[in-house]
Amino acid sequence: MPELPEVETIVRALRGELANRTIADIELSRSDIIHGDPRPLAALLPGRRVRAVRRRAKRVVIELQPSAQLIFHLGMSGRLTVCPRSSPVESHTHLRVWFTKCDRELRFRDPRRFGGVWCFSGGDEHVGRRLGELGPEPLELNLRGFRRIASRGRQIKALLLDQRVIAGLGNIYCDESLHGAGIHPAWRADSLDFDQVRRLLRSIKSTLRRAIRSKGSTLTDYRQANGREGSFQKYHRVYRREGLPCRKCGTTIGRFTVAGRSTFLCPKCQPARQTQKPNRDRLPFTSRSDIKGKRAAKSRNVEKWKSQKAKD
Numbered sequence: 001m002p003e004l005p006e007v008e009t010i011v012r013a014l015r016g017e018l019a020n021r022t023i024a025d026i027e028l029s030r031s032d033i034i035h036g037d038p039r040p041l042a043a044l045l046p047g048r049r050v051r052a053v054r055r056r057a058k059r060v061v062i063e064l065q066p067s068a069q070l071i072f073h074l075g076m077s078g079r080l081t082v083c084p085r086s087s088p089v090e091s092h093t094h095l096r097v098w099f100t101k102c103d104r105e106l107r108f109r110d111p112r113r114f115g116g117v118w119c120f121s122g123g124d125e126h127v128g129r130r131l132g133e134l135g136p137e138p139l140e141l142n143l144r145g146f147r148r149i150a151s152r153g154r155q156i157k158a159l160l161l162d163q164r165v166i167a168g169l170g171n172i173y174c175d176e177s178l179h180g181a182g183i184h185p186a187w188r189a190d191s192l193d194f195d196q197v198r199r200l201l202r203s204i205k206s207t208l209r210r211a212i213r214s215k216g217s218t219l220t221d222y223r224q225a226n227g228r229e230g231s232f233q234k235y236h237r238v239y240r241r242e243g244l245p246c247r248k249c250g251t252t253i254g255r256f257t258v259a260g261r262s263t264f265l266c267p268k269c270q271p272a273r274q275t276q277k278p279n280r281d282r283l284p285f286t287s288r289s290d291i292k293g294k295r296a297a298k299s300r301n302v303e304k305w306k307s308q309k310a311k312d
């Protein structure tokens with residue numbers, strides 16, 4: 001299933017191909033993949049210009065002018081490609097979008113149909129509501145925000161997979177990031193100490209950035225917008241490497257079920273039990289107001305002590 005790096009790769013390519021193009025016409029073969037505005041796409045889209053192409057979590061958002069948004073969710077097997085109009089149309093191509101003065105077209109293909117297309121017109125408020133259920137983008141998270149997320153009493157992997165908590169990670173990049181940070185996926189998030197939380201955020205960001213540089217991971221269905229495969233699967237350290245030696249320590253990679261998902265990990269780099277006592281080094285989460293409150297209390301105590309001393 002395409003995750004953040006795969007969708008980001010597609011978005012960057014589409015941005016180059018589609019920016020400022022005006023939609024001439026569309027061809028829709030399956031109307032049950034379309035959600036949002038009930039009016040037919042053929043009436044809504046022609047004449048609108050592509051203002052921007054961006055990513056939110058695992059979704060591709062095409063902003064149109066006059067105000068409309070076309071959002072693609074790739075699901076399990078969805079592909080979004082730009083190709084010459086003359087190239088043969090593969091089966092399960094549900095939507096084709098043509099542009100004026102352009103011999104290339106956008107195609108959405110999804111054999112398993114877990115994905116879909118959302119069209120909204122007339123302002124950002126609809127999209128805001130639709131995309132508002134998603135948590136923050138991991139590449140934009142700071143340590144403070146991530147510590148707040150990691151203060152919850154849930155399994156760390158289940159937490160990272162929850163799109164309402166943090167958006168864009170799936171099975172591949174959760175397993176790779178947890179291995180990079182030396183954290184067992186079944187540990188409770190709130191048992192992680194300060195260093196582990198910091199290491200995990202760094203590992204998530206560096207894993208995602210490296211994956212984007214390699215144009216994502218192609219395991220089965222994912223293709224870039226030009227139809228080519230990604231190459232990050234060659235650099236996976238644990239994901240789908242069951243029985244192979246860990247690239248860090250040589251121990252055999254195992255496969256388990258954590259958070260209801262197939263999970264790959266190195267039993268040595270990611271021990272099942274924390275070797276140190278949980279919470280020992282953990283600093284309680286302190287907000288700015290907590291710090292201010294403590295400072296105020298401290299100065300009150302000093303004042304009290306001074307007045308006591310003056311009385312003596």
Ligand SMILES: [Zn+2]
Pocket residue numbers: 246247248249250251266267268269270
């Ligand atoms: Zn290892």
